[in-house]
Amino acid sequence: MKEKIKTFLESDLLEKYLLGNTREMETLRVxxxxxxxxxxxxxxxxxxxxxxxxxxxxAIKSPEGLKEKIVARIRSERNGRKKFFRYAIAASVAAVMFASASYFFYNQNQNLQEENTVVSNKIKLLEADMKQQLEDVRNQFIVLNNPQTKKYNVNGNRKAKELKAVAYINPVKKLSYINVSKLPNLPENQCFQMWAEVNGEMLNLGIIQEAANGQNLMALPYAENAVSYITIEPEGGNLNPTVDNIVANISY
Known part of the structure; x- marks a missing residue:
């Protein structure tokens, strides 16, 4: 790997990239x-x-005395005035071109730095998201395969008799999940929402969907003597649970 990086650094790709002279594939590689x-x-x-x-x-000012030297040389020339204008115009054009080039490279550098920051931030977000997903998969495996995990069948009340779910609670690893295998049909303007009461605080766990092929675990916050609820709420979910619409609860 170090040899690969060394070979890359010894090439001129970074310099070409800074000057905007790389081809599309070279840009992607850099x-x-x-x-x-x-x-x-x-x-x-x-x-x-x-x-x-x-x-x-x-981008510094011209050296002191440069103007006097130019004027003295021009005066020594027979057609001093004509050459003066020629030198002045040439110097002005050169100064403008150099200033423009300096500004271009500086501006290009700033843009590249901003793009590099954006790319770095996206990579960090992707890494964090992937790490979270792997952690969740690991926890699900522990809950489903650990002999200390307790299973609780959850059934709906008279408002949702068809509701079927299984809660998996592991008090040793302090992990909790629920798998909702069947949900009753609701009008289009309603949905099922999950809540958890932990240490006296009601947490919104989001809208729940029926598990595809019975495999869709939803994480529950673990706490001693915690209680989770399933309620019927307006479409899109609610900020607070509608107590009158509680259709199931899980105590653990």
């Missing part, structure tokens, strides 16, 4: 290396700093 390898990212940042320093150094 951005991938910057995002994945700290050594490449550090070198890239150093090149950016060097480019910014170069632009600032060459």
């Amino acid at each position: 951005e991938q290396y910057i995002a994945m390898y700290p050594e490449v990212r550090n070198t890239y940042n150093e090149l950016q700093d060097n480019l910014e320093t170069f632009a600032k150094l060459h």
